Amino acid sequence: MPVRPSTSKPIPTAVKDPQLVEVRRQQIVDAAVDLFIKKGFHRTTTREIARESGMSIGALYEYVESKEDVLYLVCENIHNTLEARLRDTLKEAQNGRETLRLAIRQYLYVMDDMQDDVLLIYQESKSLPPESLRYVLRKEEQITGIFEDILRRGLEDGSLQLDPRAVTLMAHNIIVLGQMWAFRRWVLRRHYDLEDYIRVQTSLLLNELMDSGTGGEARGETDDGN
Amino acid sequence: MPVRPSTSKPIPTAVKDPQLVEVRRQQIVDAAVDLFIKKGFHRTTTREIARESGMSIGALYEYVESKEDVLYLVCENIHNTLEARLRDTLKEAQNGRETLRLAIRQYLYVMDDMQDDVLLIYQESKSLPPESLRYVLRKEEQITGIFEDILRRGLEDGSLQLDPRAVTLMAHNIIVLGQMWAFRRWVLRRHYDLEDYIRVQTSLLLNELMDSGTGGEARGETDDGN
DNA sequence: CGCGCCTGAGCGAGCGTTCGATCGGAGCTC
DNA sequence: GAGCTCCGATCGAACGCTCGCTCAGGCGCG
Structure with missing residues (x-):
């Protein structure tokens, strides 16, 4: 089973709780699916994704490499x-x-x-x-x-x-x-x-x-x- | 035969040569098709479309309302x-x-x-x-x-x-x-x-x-x- | 205090679009 | 034909704004 492509964040500073990472990522995905369906990928902003997943942009970028x-x-x-x-x-x-x-x-x-x-x-x-x-x-x-x-x-x-x-x-x-x-x-x-x-x-x-x-x-x- | 949607520029100041308009629009379309195929709509800039159709952005916007x-x-x-x-x-x-x-x-x-x-x-x-x-x-x-x-x-x-x-x-x-x-x-x-x-x-x-x-x-x- | 986690103002590049300046040739006058 | 005006067509610097992303700092828990 190969690893995700370019993705799979190197994790910035410390070793994070992998369970929390999974939860947060799922939140992000759920929010993003809704938004992308409603507005399309390009018309959706990272700020919206963050807001909809109940976190700040800063937090979002802790769990995700890029849009x-x-x-x-x-x-x-x-x-x-x-x-x-x-x-x-x-x-x-x-x-x-x-x-x-x-x-x-x-x-x-x-x-x-x-x-x-x-x-x-x-x-x-x-x-x-x-x-x-x-x-x-x-x-x-x-x-x-x-x-x-x-x-x-x-x-x-x-x-x-x-x-x-x-x-x-x-x-x-x-x-x-x-x-x-x-x-x-x-x-x-x-x-x-x-x-x-x-x-x-x-x-x-x-x-x-x-x-x-x-x-x-x-x-x-x-x-x-x- | 209905008219184009929001499109069909009101023509800004004076009456333009309708034949030229047709030619220019075709140039734009031809260039845009190539670029959109190659890079997609969102990744193509209006400047590129202009360059590829052999005119300036200014000229482009004379023949087209928007991207x-x-x-x-x-x-x-x-x-x-x-x-x-x-x-x-x-x-x-x-x-x-x-x-x-x-x-x-x-x-x-x-x-x-x-x-x-x-x-x-x-x-x-x-x-x-x-x-x-x-x-x-x-x-x-x-x-x-x-x-x-x-x-x-x-x-x-x-x-x-x-x-x-x-x-x-x-x-x-x-x-x-x-x-x-x-x-x-x-x-x-x-x-x-x-x-x-x-x-x-x-x-x-x-x-x-x-x-x-x-x-x-x-x-x-x-x-x-x- | 240290550390994991979060915050959000701010950065700067890039974008679509505008608009005053410029070009160039057709038409007119003498 | 020289000089002039006029005007549609063209140009591209500049504007205003959006957006992806960063980072200096804050909060709370052990």
Whole structure:
């Protein structure tokens, strides 16, 4: 388990109580999440973060290296929550296909619940210093990996059909269709509720995974040209 | 055709040459697109935009109300290009299904070509003033509407099967799977090239649109619970 | 007193924006 | 065509302000 990137304050003068550090950092993250969601990273000032976490700017900078460091902590926190919630509900393993169906449902519920947080990562992670960004992206791949594993399990037990080369792509499709529920809510919510959404997207994904690998296109149709 | 939001400078003193205004604004947009892609909106200064467009800050502010106004012009410009390119290749109407297949291919090509621009809109449009943001989102819906129309045409001529209630959602799916090629390129590019991507995603989408509306889930499977 | 912890005024760089000065060429007069 | 005026277009120093961050000091507990 690697250490946080540029972050992880060298701790200025003395050795602090590590428990207090954890508590304070959580306060900071909680406050920052709220503010970043409401106003965005750039429009939020460090003074506001301090005020909202119930400490002074001085104290804030005892527990955090920089404003960007706060953003990193926020992203890390959200990703960890997300991943934990997902893995948590996938303990009981069944037939691959049913696991997948369950996982999609669970995932979409989590995405519905964490809409704002997902949006936050999407819109602000580019403001991270490069090293931290790489870190966050790696975490994103790990989460995608959860679905890759489920898909592969389905291939092995024969309950899913798919060109093995497309496993990664399908996993990303699932992830992105979930995120879509978060960042297109301004329009989707006007037409569908969560259950509608789960139904249609599950159908889309599982339909593909049941008969043909790359087929699906009715054969005999021409037009492979342009 | 509505007028630009808060934008559209009242023109300070005298009447300027409207043709020059157009040219200068295009210079500004071109420079800004490059800079925003490279450094992001917040990290780009107005001075840089001016320098890169070959004018002074003073001149810049003759053609633009504010930095946010530049961002709006950029978004508008990208969306217009995108929409024009899409509509442009959909003139010859065929059977709905083939039109859709063609449109998806064309769309993914455009997205591949405009990766950076798509990413730009995604990450920076939240920095727009609310009124301009609404404008940009409306444009996004219009573009989605192109695919809604194609889908409906397919329903009418019987070449596509789909629950009519899901038309909007499927259109959004297409749009988002296209955007995914832009904003997940850091990983997708490692595994797939554009043709792979087009093949798998077309299969996914068209497979669903050919036999069942919401079916796809093998009947008799339980687990509608949790 | 010493030490961990906190405070918040203050620093200074950087930013978006303004505005008086300047440029340069078109048009006029003689 | 020389000299002049005029005016839109351009310039960039300067302004005012915000913000991330620091640091000299204070408080209370052991």
